[in-house]
Amino acid sequence: xxxxxxxxxxxxxxxxxxxxxxxxxxxxxxxxxxxxxxxxxxxxxxxxxxxxxxxxxxxxxxxxxxxxxxxxxxxxxxxxxxxxxxxxxxxxxxxxxxxxxxxxxxxxxxxxxxxxxxxxxxxxxxxxxxxxxxxxxxxxxxxxxxxxxxxxxxxxxxxxxxxxxxxxxxxxxxxxxxxxxxxxxxxxxxxxxxxxxxxxxxxxxxxxxxxxxxxxxxxxxxxxxxxxxxxxxxxxxxxxxxxxxxxxxxxxxxxxxxxxxx
Amino acid sequence: xxxxxxxxxxxxxxxxxxxxxxxxxxxxxxxxxxxxxxxxxxxxxxxxxxxxxxxxxxxxxxxxxxxxxxxxxxxxxxxxxxxxxxxxxxxxxxxxxxxxxxxxxxxxxxxxxxxxxxxxxxxxxxxxxxxxxxxxxxxxxxxxxxxxxxxxxxxxxxxxxxxxxxxxxxxxxxxxxxxxxxxxxxxxxxxxxxxxxxxxxxxxxxxxxxxxxxxxxxxxxxxxxxxxxxxxxxxxxxxxxxxxxxxxxxxxxxxxxxxxxxxxxxxxxxxxxxxxxxxxxxxxxxxxxxxxxxxxxxxxxxxxxxxxxxxxxxxxxxxxxxxxxxxxxxxxxxxxxxxxxxxxxxxxxxxxxxxxxxxxxxxxxxxxxxxxxxxxxxxxxxxxxxxxxxxxxxxxxxxxxxxxxxxxxxxxxxxxxxxxxxxxxxxxx
Amino acid sequence: xxxxxxxxxxxxxxxxxxxxxxxxxxxxxxxxxxxxxxxxxxxxxxxxxxxxxxxxxxxxxxxxxxxxxxxxxxxxxxxxxxxxxxxxxxxxxxxxxxxxxxxxxxxxxxxxxxxxxxxxxxxxxxxxxxxxxxxxxxxxxxxxxxxxxxxxxxxxxxxxxxxxxxxxxxxxxxxxxxxxxxxxxxxxxxxxxxxxxxxxxxxxxxxxxxxxxxxxxxxxxxxxxxxxxxxxxxxxxxxxxxxxxxxxxxxxxxxxxxxxxx
Numbered sequence: 001x002x003x004x005x006x007x008x009x010x011x012x013x014x015x016x017x018x019x020x021x022x023x024x025x026x027x028x029x030x031x032x033x034x035x036x037x038x039x040x041x042x043x044x045x046x047x048x049x050x051x052x053x054x055x056x057x058x059x060x061x062x063x064x065x066x067x068x069x070x071x072x073x074x075x076x077x078x079x080x081x082x083x084x085x086x087x088x089x090x091x092x093x094x095x096x097x098x099x100x101x102x103x104x105x106x107x108x109x110x111x112x113x114x115x116x117x118x119x120x121x122x123x124x125x126x127x128x129x130x131x132x133x134x135x136x137x138x139x140x141x142x143x144x145x146x147x148x149x150x151x152x153x154x155x156x157x158x159x160x161x162x163x164x165x166x167x168x169x170x171x172x173x174x175x176x177x178x179x180x181x182x183x184x185x186x187x188x189x190x191x192x193x194x195x196x197x198x199x200x201x202x203x204x205x206x207x208x209x210x211x212x213x214x215x216x217x218x219x220x221x222x223x224x225x226x227x228x229x230x231x232x233x234x235x236x237x238x239x240x241x242x243x244x245x246x247x248x249x250x251x252x253x254x255x256x257x258x259x260x261x262x
Numbered sequence: 263x264x265x266x267x268x269x270x271x272x273x274x275x276x277x278x279x280x281x282x283x284x285x286x287x288x289x290x291x292x293x294x295x296x297x298x299x300x301x302x303x304x305x306x307x308x309x310x311x312x313x314x315x316x317x318x319x320x321x322x323x324x325x326x327x328x329x330x331x332x333x334x335x336x337x338x339x340x341x342x343x344x345x346x347x348x349x350x351x352x353x354x355x356x357x358x359x360x361x362x363x364x365x366x367x368x369x370x371x372x373x374x375x376x377x378x379x380x381x382x383x384x385x386x387x388x389x390x391x392x393x394x395x396x397x398x399x400x401x402x403x404x405x406x407x408x409x410x411x412x413x414x415x416x417x418x419x420x421x422x423x424x425x426x427x428x429x430x431x432x433x434x435x436x437x438x439x440x441x442x443x444x445x446x447x448x449x450x451x452x453x454x455x456x457x458x459x460x461x462x463x464x465x466x467x468x469x470x471x472x473x474x475x476x477x478x479x480x481x482x483x484x485x486x487x488x489x490x491x492x493x494x495x496x497x498x499x500x501x502x503x504x505x506x507x508x509x510x511x512x513x514x515x516x517x518x519x520x521x522x523x524x525x526x527x528x529x530x531x532x533x534x535x536x537x538x539x540x541x542x543x544x545x546x547x548x549x550x551x552x553x554x555x556x557x558x559x560x561x562x563x564x565x566x567x568x569x570x571x572x573x574x575x576x577x578x579x580x581x582x583x584x585x586x587x588x589x590x591x592x593x594x595x596x597x598x599x600x601x602x603x604x605x606x607x608x609x610x611x612x613x614x615x616x617x618x619x620x621x622x623x624x625x626x627x628x629x630x631x632x633x634x635x636x637x638x639x640x641x642x643x644x645x646x647x648x649x650x651x652x653x654x655x656x657x658x659x660x661x662x663x664x665x666x667x668x669x670x671x672x673x674x675x676x677x678x679x680x681x682x683x684x685x686x687x688x689x690x691x
Numbered sequence: 692x693x694x695x696x697x698x699x700x701x702x703x704x705x706x707x708x709x710x711x712x713x714x715x716x717x718x719x720x721x722x723x724x725x726x727x728x729x730x731x732x733x734x735x736x737x738x739x740x741x742x743x744x745x746x747x748x749x750x751x752x753x754x755x756x757x758x759x760x761x762x763x764x765x766x767x768x769x770x771x772x773x774x775x776x777x778x779x780x781x782x783x784x785x786x787x788x789x790x791x792x793x794x795x796x797x798x799x800x801x802x803x804x805x806x807x808x809x810x811x812x813x814x815x816x817x818x819x820x821x822x823x824x825x826x827x828x829x830x831x832x833x834x835x836x837x838x839x840x841x842x843x844x845x846x847x848x849x850x851x852x853x854x855x856x857x858x859x860x861x862x863x864x865x866x867x868x869x870x871x872x873x874x875x876x877x878x879x880x881x882x883x884x885x886x887x888x889x890x891x892x893x894x895x896x897x898x899x900x901x902x903x904x905x906x907x908x909x910x911x912x913x914x915x916x917x918x919x920x921x922x923x924x925x926x927x928x929x930x931x932x933x934x935x936x937x938x939x940x941x942x943x944x945x946x947x948x949x950x951x952x953x
Contacts, residue, residue: 060305060307069523180368224375228372231368
């Protein structure tokens with residue numbers, strides 16, 4: 001759920017960066033969003049540890065607060081900036097082709113978000129490649145990891161930073177809330193399909209691509225929100241896999257071995 | 263000033279609607295929210311509030327107009343469906359609950375957005391105002407909404423009142439409630455229904471995205487002011503009502519300001535204030551207690567110096583200089599000076615020409631600390647088999663903590679001893 | 692009664708551990724010789740797992756210190772292996788048996804490098820030692836309780852450490868596994884490895900351990916089993932908690948007293 005919290009909490013950061021820089025430059029937006037994203041993670045930890053607030057409440061209180069601040073800022077400066085509530089919700093994936101990257105010399109290099117998102121994909125993929133071993137161990141058995149001298153806190157924050165990066169960069173395209181669908185949906189579906197972490201990563205990526213295509217075509221066909229349709233396709237995909245597995249289990253198929261207990 | 267008097271005279275029917283509506287919805291949400299918080303289901307509240315969107319849109323698609331009753335039914339249906347789906351996924355697969363919540367929340371919300379954009383593209387004139395359900399717009403509240411709200415709030419109040427005891431028990435000790443034969447599953451469903459109801463009440467004014475905050479934030483704040491569940495629900499409702507009122511006022515004074523987000527910001531401010539400053543549980547009072555405790559420790563340690571010096575040359579009311587005192591144990595001189603000043607102020611020491619001496623009360627207190635120290639050392643060696651050269655450090659802590667009752671019990675268990683493990687005399691009052 | 696070892700492998704000196712200001716271990720002080728199988732025994736809530744975790748530096752200690760091989764932990768971490776309780780991890784995690792055992796090599800491999808063919812050979816060899824060679828490719832979600840424990844043991848073996856700290860390795864495992872594990876531990880002890888085991892079952896204490904640490908919030912006794920495992924000592928360890936100690940603990944927790952002047 002920290003992903004949920006971060007995706008909501010980046011909003012005020014984006015708006016403030018917007019107001020300060022006065023443009024839709026990507027770097028200030030990323031910085032602003034990263035700052036409030038980290039602020040949210042910090043506040044959640046702080047209230048939980050220092051004030052003994054239960055974790056779920058700490059998450060709930062923090063991100064709704066930051067999100068509300070973001071909405072208020074948008075409302076207050078609505079006239080001055082080209083950012084509105086709809087953009088926060090739906091994202092503006094449909095406008096991606098319009099947002100062109102034009103060099104000083106007037107050379108058109110294609111849609112800017114495509115470059116940015118490619119860069120983010122590269123960074124995230126590289127991070128997983130380098131830290132694969134440590135990420136695997138700290139998620140599976142944090143006590144053992146600490147015993148080996150691997151800092152669980154460090155890897156937790158690195159992972160959260162990667163989540164922030166992915167969230168922030170998708171924000172412009174799909175909006176604050178639906179990011180969560182893409183953050184959780186594909187891996188959850190893949191998790192049902194395989195027991196192997198490497199396959200799970202591969203399936204997740206493949207599903208992501210599949211969702212992007214089918215979601216887009218559904219939206220085109222219905223003439224509705226692209227991001228929304230992608231989220232729905234994600235849900236349908238998960239439901240299909242889930243239902244297929246339930247069906248196989250009730251038929252007593254040996255495909256899913258029963259787990260021994262004790 | 264004009265604004266304030268205008269607002270508080272409630273002469274404008276719009277102001278009346280908005281204020282009353284806000285108060286009713288925040289009170290309902292805060293009341294149910296208290297139980298959601300206690301059951302540690304804050305994130306579930308978040309999921310419900312997002313998941314009512316497709317229901318609202320479906321109702322609109324179906325009826326083609328903004329029919330409040332039908333929308334409530336739709337919202338109720340999808341809110342419920344979302345919760346059941348979450349529970350089902352978490353129970354029947356290895357997907358963890360938080361992942362299930364996030365998945366269901368975003369997919370339902372996505373479905374809602376698809377419908378909403380579909381409605382917008384289809385160009386139905388009545389759709390204006392439908393997107394207010396996302397962030398809410400209290401200004402659109404009208405008389406009939408208020409009527410619906412009042413009925414919902416009354417229902418919520420009544421149901422919570424009737425099942426108060428049961429909800430409290432389930433939140434506190436679920437297995438015990440089950441063992442007593444409470445229909446725990448059905449009570450869960452009931453609380454779920456109430457949650458959905460409370461969220462539905464709020465969507466017109468606050469919107470689905472932020473309704474989760476109105477559920478949980480006032481309750482989280484209230485938790486810091488009391489340990490009594492009835493009072494907690496009361497305080498939670500009071501905070502919610504205040505936030506609702508403040509939100510209405512702010513957007514009245516500055517019409518560009520959205521009501522819902524301000525309600526959330528106000529209740530968050532209350533919550534943050536509570537986390538920091540609530541007596542006993544807040545961060546600042548807790549730090550203050552720790553500071554006080556530390557002061558007590560330094561003071562008692564200072565008194566002990568006088569006692570130890572007294573033991574060395576067997577008269578306890580001698581005048582001691584700062585250097586002499588500091589020679590008994592490693593100590594920070596400035597800390598020692600402030601401690602001496604405080605002890606003089608408390609009448610435990612007297613000072614004359616930079617020489618300090620114990621008063622009668624000071625002597626009693628110093629003796630008690632030393633006594634507790636030696637009793638505890640004896641206890642450690644005798645009952646915990648700790649070697650006598652290892653017990654001093656622990657006794658340095660415990661001597662400041664033991665209450666008179668514990669002291670008596672310690673003495674009794676040790677058989678009213680005279681000597682500590684180092685064969686030093688244990689002083690007696 | 693505390694009997695100290697001549698040249699200790701593990702030295703725990705006056706260790707006090709508090710959880711949220713409530714002391715759970717008081718002034719624990721003992722040493723262990725090399726090449727022994729030591730049992731940590733005591734009633735529920737005696738602080739046995741806490742002791743192990745504080746030796747591994749997983750929870751902060753309030754006072755006292757731990758030395759391993761006459762060094763602080765950080766200098767000799769690679770010589771120490773920790774086996775957490777089986778229940779402490781999520782056995783649905785998408786990794787294979789071999790993956791888990793390879794985690795034991797992470798401390799040696801270091802950051803940015805992957806486990807190599809040699810690590811793989813060692814891991815396979817360790818699996819063979821615990822009788823799980825045939826399960827290497829199996830997903831961990833398909834293992835029984837006893838098999839899970841064997842995998843954890845294999846992972847510890849893969850660390851090639853000199854001191855092994857095991858938290859309840861016999862909890863909920865079948866009799867065959869228990870026998871296999873104890874046989875393996877004896878072989879390790881014969882090779883001058885030191886093994887510390889948190890244990891529950893008093894029946895098998897005399898048969899399994901040559902050194903015993905009796906714990907009940909404080910150290911009741913420590914020394915060779917034949918000297919420590921007496922009726923009188925067991926009476927002391929299990930004859931109820933020292934009520935005064937618990938009361939003092941409660942007072943410290945309620946009044947938020949610092950455990951040391953600072």
